[in-house]
Amino acid sequence: MRTSVTAAAAGTLVLALGLTACGSDSGSGSGSGDKLVVGATPTPAGEVLAYVQKNLAKKAGLDLQITEFTDYVTPNTALQEGSLDANLYQHTPYLTDFNTSKKTDLVPVTEVYLPPMGVYAKKPKGIADVADLTAGATVAVPNDTTNEGRALQLLASKGLIGLKKGVGGTATPEDITSNPKKLTIKPLDPAQLPRSLDDLDAAVINNNYALDAGLSPKKDAILLESAKGNPYNNVLAAKKGDEDDPRIKKLAKLLTSPEVKKFIEDEYQGSVLPVGTG
Structure with a gap:
């Protein structure tokens, strides 16, 4: 019996919300630029975002704040409800199914990496x-x-x-x-x-x-999984209408930069593949 996206939320919501309170402090203290709150699962999305936060965001004029979750449902409901500006953790087929089942209107902004199953x-x-x-x-x-x-x-x-x-x-x-x-x-x-x-x-x-x-x-x-021809690249997602927000476009550019590509290749040694490889 397959469990739907809606049913999956029940067992994870409380834990995820507890982590949200802690994770929301991840980006505090950067002190300059346009504030952008992005949700992510801890690995690899949270680590990739933390690299951007530490090394690239401030120079780009972005005050990047990271909220971590341990489930696949809450980051999208939080994005839809407005407590997040964007999230990074899911592939487009999951996002499409989530929109259908939960009546949300979230859109992919850019592909970032493939985490092979x-x-x-x-x-x-x-x-x-x-x-x-x-x-x-x-x-x-x-x-x-x-x-x-x-x-x-x-x-x-x-x-x-x-x-x-x-x-x-x-x-x-x-x-x-x-x-x-x-x-x-x-x-x-x-x-x-x-x-x-x-x-x-x-x-x-x-x-x-x-x-x-x-x-x-x-x-x-x-x-x-092979990376070749794989439709499951993880994407930076936003609420429909926000994909052209200058802050989100800045982050999209940083996440697909040569610096992030190199970080992913060095950090994960083939366990996570940046877009454009494999």
Whole structure:
């Protein structure tokens, strides 16, 4: 049973709001320029924004303030309601689905980086490749609409499952047409996936949650998304009508600058890919 974006909010809202109060101080003290409050998940979005805040924003006349969240719902509701000016953490398919399900009007401003989704397994289980998954293995996937489909497509790319033609990123477990290893596909809240690895044979985990849990997508994933032709680049997003706000345009320019490209390449060593690489 797929969990909708709306349902996913219930279990994470209180925690996210608590972090918002702390995270809103991240940018305080810059003391000059046009104030811009941007929401982000801690890794990698929050780290990329922190680099911009420390090294580039002041010179560009931008007083960048960062608010951190640990879920995928609250940053968009906060943006829609006006407590944020922009956010960075999501890809366009998720944003589009969120707009549809929550009746919001948020728009992508610019692509920034790709956090490749990966399949992970605890090393003591002896699974070094998805081919090592045994018959009947339990594989967890994110339960939000677009990332669930993305995860299923990743599994299908290696023949672990087959999917109905044309389902694309909207695939659900009900769209599985073949399952040679009789895998049990278990949808879970994305933030719970790393913590649940001990109880699973494998899990398809979003990049930011993998990094937060100390996993290296490049080193630890037993299957990792290819960047080539990938529609899931993460974007700077704003409320419709604000995409031409000079402050947001300044930030967009900084996030796609050579300096940020180099920071991402040096900091993440292939675990996060800046736009224009891969």
